[in-house]
Amino acid sequence: MAPPAAIEVQGDSDTTGIILPDPLLAPIPSNDILGRRKKADKAQWGTAAPCDTANFRLKNYEGKPKAKRWDHILTEEAKSRKGNSLKNAAKYLSKPGLITLGGGIPSSEHFPFEEISVKVPTIGHFSEEETRKTGVTLTAGKHDLAEGKSIYDISTAFNYGQGAGSAQLLRWVTEHTELVHDLQYEDWACTLNVGSTSGFEAALRMFTRPGDMILSEVYTFSAAVDCATPLGIRVVGIPMDGEGPLPSAMDDILTNWDVNTRGARKPRLLYTVPTGQNPTGCTQSFARRKALYKVCQKHDIYVIEDEPYYFLQMQPYTGPNSPDVPPPKTHQDFLKSLVPSYLSIDTDGRVMRLDSFSKVVSPGSRIGWVTASRQVVAAYAKASDLSTQNPSGISQLVFFKLLDEHWGHGGYLDWLVHIRMSYTRRRDTILAACERHLPHDIVSWIPPMAGMFHWLKVDYTKHPDYPAESVESIQERIFMGNIDHGVLLMPGSYFYANVEEKHEDLFFRATYAAAPAEKIEEAIRRFGESIRKEFRL
Incomplete structure (x- = not known):
């Protein structure tokens, strides 16, 4: 279905939109969202205008429980932040007739940009070649808001903004969150950020203090450990199987926690990547x-x-010679195929969800968002106001033109299905190459269901020099042998949650995200040669 034009979006959603009577908790189809938008206060579209997620939610949450309070976990740093006092005054800028000499907001006449244009795919024609031939050019002017052409323009986006982000894009991500997740409590909220790495660092400052330990998968995102370490935070690795952390192991760690042995109080935080986990792909x-x-x-x-990999959940893997599984037929089928999130089962408001456009649109945009209870989101937004300030206005404007005015929610879901199928083909390519080129008695794997990574287990006990040679030494020899054969795979030890804990496995991480099919095939062939030489097969 063709997306509505920019002016139609503004007219339907911001001035004449009709709320259907008592929508309760029924799922809202993606193509109904624009018509269900509440009539908006136009003042919220202005420069540095405060905005609130509650203004953009479409469902009725009456009767849902309230989130628990987290005062006992929030740090003194988080609780003591009062926000940016100068930005707090921005709420008065919309008063009619107000002459402001108070803010340090520069005049947009000094922005050397009259308009920006980007060429993007039309819905259903997402490939690079199709975009070159049939893509459309979206243009944002300097004063589109004042001229009634759009609700977002250069004069607004390129100026200072709130830590929560612009109302224009915050509305879109709020609607998207409702579309995808079945939220179980009333007082949830969203706030934009500059990506999930920044979000995780902010969470550490909000919920931990130096000397604390947090929980995570025994193999975890290395940048998360690198982020925590300078803050004086250590990570406790939870043993895993093919589905991720083991609940019984986590319960055992916490039940038998000994402050003297661990040198830290009992953890209060679990950091997890539930879908297509980096590095294991589980x-x-x-x-x-x-x-x-x-x-x-x-x-x-x-x-x-x-x-970050939630929408990179792929089609089922049915074997190297099996026919492709066709894509979901409808948006609803696609959404139903996704494993429900922690956010969807959270009845306490004890989940902070970090979403990102990095893996599905563009990492350089530095646009993501946080969903959590209003208490936690308010604390997070205050931290943003005094650190990152606000996500890039240029990125927000480009994403608004693409997601809200051009694709709409339905078009974005179509894009996500396109990405899903592309990654499915890449995943199947690397699995087929592994079947052909790797010695199965030495290297084993579980086909990933999502994400960008293939986790390869090497049976080091079959190395001719084991046990005289250590696992660490064997890993290093394989790593350097791979380099000699012209292929780079990341050693599993790079992803230890805690290097001081005992590890008895040997893994290598491969990614199928960027290389073309023929390069993936050749890389795995070289890895197979390297393994055979190292194990003297």
Whole structure:
């Protein structure tokens, strides 16, 4: 279905939109969202205008429970922040007839940009070649808001903004969150940020203090450990299987926590990447997520759900010579195929979900968002106001033109299905190459269900020099042998949650995200040669 034009979007959604009577909790189809938007206060579209997620939610949350309070976990740093006092005054800028000499906001006449244009795909024609031939050019002018052409323009986006982001894009991500997740409590909110790495660092400052330990998968995102270490935070690795962290192991760690042995108080935070986890590629099933959530409830653990790969959930893998599984037929089929998130099962408001456009649109945009209880989002936004300030206005404007005015929610879901199928083909390519080129008695793997990574287990006990030679030494020899053969794979030790804990496995991480099919095939062939030489096969 063709997307509405920019002026139609403004007219339908901001001035004449009709709210259907008592929509309750029924799912809202993606193509109904524009018509259900509440009539907006136009003042919220202005420069540095404050905005509130509650103004953009479409469903009725009456009867849902309130989130728990987290004062006992929030740090003194988080609780003491009062926000940016200068930005707090921005709420008065919309008063009619007000002459302001108070703010340090520069005049847009000094912005040397009259308009910006980007060429993007039309819905259903997403390939690079199709975009070159049939793509459309979206243009944002300097004064489109004042001239009634759009609700977002250069004069607004390129100026200072609020830590929560612009109302224009915050509305879109709020609607998207409702579309995808079945939220179980009333007082949830969203706030924009500059990406999930920044979001995780802010969460550490909000929920931990130097000397604390947090929980994560035994193999975890290395940048998360690198982020925590300078803050004086150590990570406890939870043993994993093919579905991620083991609930029984996590419960055992917390039940038997000994302050003297661990040198830290009992953890209060779980950091997890539930879908297509980096580095293991594993995806937690719905049952696994519910079980881990129950352990968090039992021990009062707050959850940081980092989900950059959530929409890279792929078609089922049916074997190297099996026919392709066709894509979902409808948006609803696509959404139903996704494993429900922690956010969807959270009844306590104990989950901070980190979403990102980095893996599905562009990492350089530095646009993401946080969903959590209003208390936590308010604390997060205050931190943003005094650190990152606000996400890039240029990025926000470009994303608004693409997502809201051009694709709409339905078009974005179509794009995500396109990405899903592309990654499915890449995943199948690397799995087929592994079947052809790797010695199966030495190297084993579980086909990833999502994400960008293939986790290869090497049976070091079959190395001719083991046990005289250590696992660490064998890993280093394989790594350098790979380099000699012209292929780079990341050693599993790079991803230890805690290097001081005992590790008895040997893994290498491969990614199928960027290289073309023929390069993936050749890389795995070279890895197979390297392994055979090292193990003297």
